[in-house]
Amino acid sequence: MQDAVLAMLAKEPSHGYDLHAxxxxxLGPLGESMNRGQIYVTLARLERAGLVVCERADGLPERPERKVYALTPAGQRRVAAWLSEVGWPKPDLAEFHLKLAAAAAARLADPVELVAAQRRELLRRLREAQQTALAESAGSGAGLLLEGVALRLQADLRWLDACERAWSAVDDEVGGG
Amino acid sequence: MQDAVLAMLAKEPSHGYDLHAxxxxxLGPLGESMNRGQIYVTLARLERAGLVVCERADGLPERPERKVYALTPAGQRRVAAWLSEVGWPKPDLAEFHLKLAAAAAARLADPVELVAAQRRELLRRLREAQQTALAESAGSGAGLLLEGVALRLQADLRWLDACERAWSAVDDEVGGG
DNA sequence: TTTTTTATAGATAACCGCTATCTATTGGCC
DNA sequence: GGCCAATAGATAGCGGTTATCTATAAAAAA
Structure with missing residues (x-):
């Protein structure tokens, strides 16, 4: 978030409402859930950290008071550092994995059924993503993002197959032992 | 995090250090980065929310003072709700997408080169995950998790291919126009 | 024997991402 | 005049996470 805002300011100074827009x-359809207030929280933190400055609160009194932010040298360095990083978010599969383990350990639910329910949900989301991608103009940036979402969902569905196989085997052991 | 802790307490009351362990x-190799202090933060917040209670701070004075937490009825309801949810973390591809767009817009880096660098990194991580999976005993829970990680990385690599195609086309337009 | 390290057990301050919610103005529309 | 949408900004608070701090007991090294 901070890095993305800084990178947008690297192109040209701008104010919060515009950055949000x-x-x-x-981000296209995936950006619709973004909160308006968040950009101001982020800008305030960046200003406190000395990465941006509010350069004019408008000499010519434009109707809605707008604060235009610009990068400081430290901010420019941070943008350069971000672009040279090759970070990647760690896959967030732990939650579901823990859910299966906890459900089995506390005997609160059948892991195989949890997997089945989850598969139905991911299939629903996959269809949704593919429909949304069709609605987007082909080749647009948001379409590319949706393609990534779909590829991920397909990978996750294959993982759910592996989960089902693994937990079915556990059930067999328990049932047969 | 909160839900995972609650689900572990659903099996049997326990104390922070044990829950962390x-x-x-x-989580196996993927759990090694977990912070010790976090469990206490989480337990304190769960207690404040009335989902757990500290039932004994030890009548028999065991050497290290330990606080044993147990679920409240509200906590049990929350565990049941968690198990019946079919939530799934939204794919976190936005950051890289924004990086490409920002780099191109501010002319700070070549998107195609960013994609190439990212691909090298993901290939490195994929090899790493596969090696770690081999070291894990086959069929273990952690091995399953690593399989999911590998599947995701493969999907992300395919997405990077799509990114490269898309941004190469943009370069051609700019270069040719 | 003394010292150091490791495991056990807990806590706190602070940061970041995010949401819900609030204020205020401008301009269009009925 | 009254109402609604768009523009513009701000704040309180939650949850995840990290870094850092305090202790004690057992095990290993000196």
Whole structure:
């Protein structure tokens, strides 16, 4: 979030409302859930950290008071560092994995049924993503993002197959032993 | 996190250090980065929310003072709700997508080169995950998790291919126009 | 025997991402 | 005049996470 805002300011100084709108446009349908207030929280933190400055609160009194932010040298360095990083979010499969283990351990639910329910949900989301992608103009940036979402969902569905096999085997052991 | 802790307490009341150790074991190599202090933060917040209670701070004075937590009825309801949910973390591809867009817009880096660097990194991580999976005993819970990680990385690599195609086309337009 | 390290057990301050919610103005529309 | 949408900003608070701190007991090294 911070890095994305800084990178947008690297192109040109701008104010919060505009940055929010650009972010939403850039993310397409996936950006619709973005909160308006968040951009101001982020800008305030970046200012406190000395990465941006509010350069004009408008000499010419434009109707809605707008604060235009610009990068400081430290902010420019941070943008350069971000672009040279090759970070990647760690896959967040732990939650479901813990859910299966906890359900089995506490005997509160059947892991195989949890997997089945989850598969139905991911299939629903996959269809949804593919429909949304069709609605997007082909080749648009948001379409590319939706393609990534779909690829991930397909990988996760294959993982659910592996989970089902593994937990079915556990059930057999328990049932047969 | 909160839900995972609650679900472990659903099996049997326990204290923070033990919960932390069980979580780490359950996640295998991926749990090694877990912070010790976090469990206490989580337990304190769960207690404040009335989902757990500290039932004994030890009548028999065991050497290290330990606080044993147990679920409240509200906590049990929350565990049941968690198990019946079919939530799934939203794919976190936005950051890289924004990085490409920002780099191109501010002319700070070549998107195609960013994609190439990212692909090298993901290939490295994929090899790493596969090696770690081999080291894990086959069929173990942690091995299953690593299989999911590998499947995701493969999907992400395919997405990077799509990114490269898309941004190469943009370069051609700019270069040719 | 003394010292150091490791495991056990807990806590706190602070940061970041995010949401819900609030204020205020401008301009269009009925 | 009254109402609604768009523009613009701000704040309180939650949850995840990290870094850092305090202790004690057992095991290993000096």
């Amino acid at each position: 650009r972010l939403r446009r850039s | 069980r979580l780490r074991r359950s």
